[in-house]
Amino acid sequence: MKTWSEVAEIQPLASRIITNSIKKDRISHAYLIQGARGTGKKPIALLLAKTVFCTNKSGSEPCQECNACKRIDSGNHPDVHWIEPDGQSIRKEQIDHLQKEFNYSGMESNKKVYIISDADTLTVNAANRILKFLEEPGKETTAIMLTDNSQSIIPTIRSRCQVIDLRPLNPDAFRSQLMDAGMSDRDALLMSALTNNLDEAFSWNADEWFAQSRKLMIQWVEMFSGHSNDVYLYIHNQWMPHFKDRKQQEQGLDLLLLAFKDILYFHIGRQDAMAVFPGQGEKIEDLSMNFSQVQLLDILNKILEAKRKLKQNVNPTLVMEQLTVQIQR
Ligand SMILES: [Zn+2]
Structure with missing residues (x-):
């Protein structure tokens, strides 16, 4: 899923909501993207970050080739940061540290994107820290929070985010996809019960x-x-x-x-x-x-x-x- 039209094939609603807001130049301060493993949370977050920073967009589609797009793909754009749990949770210190880094680093623009995976593991303090930062005037900051466990998202986060629900994939269709790609019938059955992600299924299986x-x-x-x-x-x-x-x-x-x-x-x-x-x-x-x-x-x-x-x-x-x-x- 490298373009919004590819996202639209698998997650039509999510694609429509996000591209509409891009077209109207009204990207939210915070998105909560929720869906089971393999439904496309990370690819959508990456694409959204590229859409924010791409210098050569055509409509809402980032070019995939400019410096910004390439740096986001390789994980070293100075204004895009991934946050993951440190152990069992995402702590306030992680957010503080990141914000300091953002402030010291030579900013390329006033825009920042945080991508927070496993957002359900944010401690209350960490969540409040982010929310406060999002509301600071003069900053164009977008937080993209990802979770496969939407029930555990704390209410202060949920109420301040635009919630994007990803639809579940069909395990039977995925199973035949795995078999078409050469996996044995038995392994495909187990893997399709555990994940919706083709690469993950093959790497686990080996x-x-x-x-x-x-x-x-x-x-x-x-x-x-x-x-x-x-x-x-x-x-x-x-x-x-x-x-x-x-x-x-x-x-x-x-x-x-x-x-x-x-x-x-x-x-x-x-x-x-x-x-x-x-x-x-x-x-x-x-x-x-x-x-x-x-x-x-x-x-x-x-x-x-x-x-x-x-x-x-x-x-x-x-x-x-x-x-x-x-x-x-
Ligand atoms: Zn680009």
Whole structure:
């Protein structure tokens, strides 16, 4: 998605809202772009930044070739800055630091663009800092906040942003896209359940870390059917050392979610929908005997709750321990 007309094919509404505001020369001070992974948040943010700084635009389309466009693409435009969580959250100090840098650096113009990924991890102080900066007179500052977790955006942010909702992509269409690109049927099924991004799907599929994640997920689920008391040890010795940062821990929970969904699918005779265990009839049959449908629904809810806790910066080891207790009950 390198142009607004390409964005329009996948995210027509988002493209229309943003290009209209460009045409009217009324770009918002703050956008909140929300949508699941792979729906185009980052490409849209980049394109918007280019649209602000391009010196050779044709209509609302940036040229992609001028100095400004190239520097934005390579991530070193002096007036465009990406902010990402430092650990589990985006802290006020990060914003302060950035604003100092902006003020000292030889500005090329009065315009600034902040692109804030995982905006749901902004602390209240960091969010207030940004909002205050946006409202300083004489500055033409645009903040583009991105999130795949719109429920966790603090209200002061939401109410001050133009909210752009990205629509979800269709996993079945994506799955055939992956298979067309050479991925096996089975891998495509799992990958399309985890991401909407083609590059991500192929890189995960070839990745040693991801292969190990798959193994750990299956071992974890099997421990519950074996009534093993070693689950805690397993969390401390195997799970936590492998899933290190917040992104990885979330991915671990996504995998667990898929595994338990599969067991539920098996129960209701939807083997065709299974993403983790297709073709492993015996294993899934063993697993399914340990859980009733009601229990499985409850477990799925508990895993979603664990994901929310991670987002709220609860200690990840604690989250996994609590989840274990809840599933064992
Ligand atoms: Zn340009």
